[in-house]
Amino acid sequence: MPTAKFKQRCAICKKNMVLMYSARQFPICTSCHMKRIDSPIEEAEFKKFFDLPKELYEQSSFLRSIKESYLRFHALTDKQKEVFKKVVEDLKKPKEPKESVPPA
Numbered sequence: 001m002p003t004a005k006f007k008q009r010c011a012i013c014k015k016n017m018v019l020m021y022s023a024r025q026f027p028i029c030t031s032c033h034m035k036r037i038d039s040p041i042e043e044a045e046f047k048k049f050f051d052l053p054k055e056l057y058e059q060s061s062f063l064r065s066i067k068e069s070y071l072r073f074h075a076l077t078d079k080q081k082e083v084f085k086k087v088v089e090d091l092k093k094p095k096e097p098k099e100s101v102p103p104a
């Protein structure tokens with residue numbers, strides 16, 4: 001995880017503070033983002049693809065942004081799908097201790 005550089009007030013609710021990693025990031029808090037992406041998905045393929053426990057979306061702003069992107073454009077690139085699945089797998093894995101050496 002990159003280190004947050006600063007905090008900014010959420011642009012939607014103007015109440016919660018959002019950790020900002022870059023100036024280009026849109027300041028939106030988790031609860032506003034969850035509401036924004038809480039829309040029904042019509043296409044069966046994507047309905048299944050995005051059918052994940054709510055907790056995973058709450059944990060990862062990346063997953064939220066991919067779903068938001070789908071809701072806006074009704075499509076995802078293969079790359080987006082690939083990275084999405086990888087992030088979901090990583091989130092489902094039990095957390096490893098920080099000291100562990102990554103396999104070569």
Ligand SMILES: [Zn+2]
Binds near residue numbers: 015
């Ligand atoms: Zn908010």
